[in-house]
Amino acid sequence: MNDTLFMVLGALAAAAAGLWAWRRWHPASFWYGIGFPMRAALVYLTWRHVASGCGLTRHRRRWRWSLDAVPVVGSAARNAATVVEHKRRMRRVDVERAPRLGVLRPTRLGWRMRVRLHDGQVPADYERAAEGIAHAWRVHSVRVVDVGPGVVTLWATMRDPLTEVTVTPETGELLTVRPGKLENGADWVIDFRTVPHWLIAGATQSGKSNLANVIIKGLAPQPLALVGFDLKGGVEFTPYRPRLSALATTRAECVALLGDLVAELERRMAVCREHGARNVWGLPADLRPVPVVLLVDEVAELFLMADKSEKDEVAKTATALLRVAQLGRAFAVYLIVCGQRIGSDLGPGVTALRAQLSGRVCHRVNDPETATMTLGDMDPAALDAARAIPAETPGVCVTAGQDGSWHRARSVYVGEAGAEQAARDHAHLTPAWAEVTGSSVAVLRPDVPDAA
Ligand SMILES: Nc1ncnc2c1ncn2[C@@H]1O[C@H](COP(=O)(O)OP(=O)(O)OP(=O)(O)O)[C@@H](O)[C@H]1O
Ligand SMILES: [Mg+2]
Numbered sequence: 001m002n003d004t005l006f007m008v009l010g011a012l013a014a015a016a017a018g019l020w021a022w023r024r025w026h027p028a029s030f031w032y033g034i035g036f037p038m039r040a041a042l043v044y045l046t047w048r049h050v051a052s053g054c055g056l057t058r059h060r061r062r063w064r065w066s067l068d069a070v071p072v073v074g075s076a077a078r079n080a081a082t083v084v085e086h087k088r089r090m091r092r093v094d095v096e097r098a099p100r101l102g103v104l105r106p107t108r109l110g111w112r113m114r115v116r117l118h119d120g121q122v123p124a125d126y127e128r129a130a131e132g133i134a135h136a137w138r139v140h141s142v143r144v145v146d147v148g149p150g151v152v153t154l155w156a157t158m159r160d161p162l163t164e165v166t167v168t169p170e171t172g173e174l175l176t177v178r179p180g181k182l183e184n185g186a187d188w189v190i191d192f193r194t195v196p197h198w199l200i201a202g203a204t205q206s207g208k209s210n211l212a213n214v215i216i217k218g219l220a221p222q223p224l225a226l227v228g229f230d231l232k233g234g235v236e237f238t239p240y241r242p243r244l245s246a247l248a249t250t251r252a253e254c255v256a257l258l259g260d261l262v263a264e265l266e267r268r269m270a271v272c273r274e275h276g277a278r279n280v281w282g283l284p285a286d287l288r289p290v291p292v293v294l295l296v297d298e299v300a301e302l303f304l305m306a307d308k309s310e311k312d313e314v315a316k317t318a319t320a321l322l323r324v325a326q327l328g329r330a331f332a333v334y335l336i337v338c339g340q341r342i343g344s345d346l347g348p349g350v351t352a353l354r355a356q357l358s359g360r361v362c363h364r365v366n367d368p369e370t371a372t373m374t375l376g377d378m379d380p381a382a383l384d385a386a387r388a389i390p391a392e393t394p395g396v397c398v399t400a401g402q403d404g405s406w407h408r409a410r411s412v413y414v415g416e417a418g419a420e421q422a423a424r425d426h427a428h429l430t431p432a433w434a435e436v437t438g439s440s441v442a443v444l445r446p447d448v449p450d451a452a
Helices: 002-025 027-053 123-137 208-219 238-243 251-274 308-328 350-356 368-375 380-387 416-425 433-437
Strands: 058-072 083-097 105-107 110-116 141-148 151-157 176-182 187-191 198-201 225-230 244-248 292-297 333-339 359-362 396-400 406-411
Touching (some): 027 110, 027 123, 208 416, 225 433, 251 292, 359 368, 380 396
Parallel strands (some): 225 244
Antiparallel strands (some): 359 396
16 A cells, blocks of 8 residues: 555656756757646636736626525415425526637647627727736736727737847848847847838937937848938947948038938939839849848937027938938838937927838937827827836837837847958958948949848
């Protein structure tokens, strides 16, 4: 008897140790083999309670067998008043119905599942309930993604994937960089041909310049021209000079470079018109001009004026920048504008410029208005997420493209040395500024791949 007990205990201990070791040494297969099925069972078993607690259930009238109390007055009860007899009966009763769950599908850091909305529910109801569901499931976060007619997909993430980010910014595809990771564990990819212009906002030390470094590192191996505007005296971008076709460190230089760029845009426009192309990607490969990515660090410096005499220069800069933004998409000039705060208080023209920058990245901010200013009138949950970014995680941001979806993300840390090395390694790819903005013959770059 004792032997059997010892054997059972020994087997249990061995199994527990085995499971512990499995989890310790191969967490991914442990998750798919053991962790996820257990979680899935728990989610299905508790969904009614969770949905009810989060206010997602609906009351429906359903036929049910129920116990009814029937008063009986009979001979046996002649002396008593009445006797109550319990009887089973079919009758319509109120029942609480949870929204129907689809199949739980495992992801690397959690799971996702479709939920069918009750009549009258909208995805916003689930966005409001998401935090409650996350607490009920004991996971890091639950997000509503992929909204379809009558269904939403809930995406649960068990732990914050943004504590450590290791990705390579280089994607090998023209005008595409991989700055970091999204909260759902997927790579964060910026494709300038889909979203051409980006606004990167955040308080000081929130990770704006690091993101610019990552973008430079990712773009450096590609056949394109990088241009830097660094009005902090050039301290940020000067180390990357070997890979920059032009670098402006004063407003006068910015105005001159923007003038060149606008002239170049007009030239590209003329070439496209001549060849009946709507944009440079419609041109024959041997006529396609080199793409230009213009990075602006601390945009406020461009707009701030010490006295009235600078007013003209500021107005010129604002107009030229706006023109570049408006025409850039079709003619392969892309803008990345970084700043602590990009609001109308900087001067006229800033709001119009901001409207052109359809890609948004909001790092930690000091005040809610900056988040609203950067992310626009997006889902309030995006603004809450941006406001909740703690100071001890620089590089964490909320990013939104033009399709209205948003993600928490974090850029990979690329020290200045990393970006500097990339700039030096790919210095031979740097087209001269005269070549970029020269005559339309000089800008022909047969090595620019077809991006159609
Ligand atoms: N993605 C990241 N991961 C880890 N650390 C980061 C990340 N991004 C930035 N940091 C750290 O935060 C510091 C500040 O970052 P960064 O210089 O990019 O901020 P900033 O927003 O440009 O600040 P400022 O407004 O002062 O220029 C960096 O020195 C770096 O150590
Ligand atoms: Mg900076």
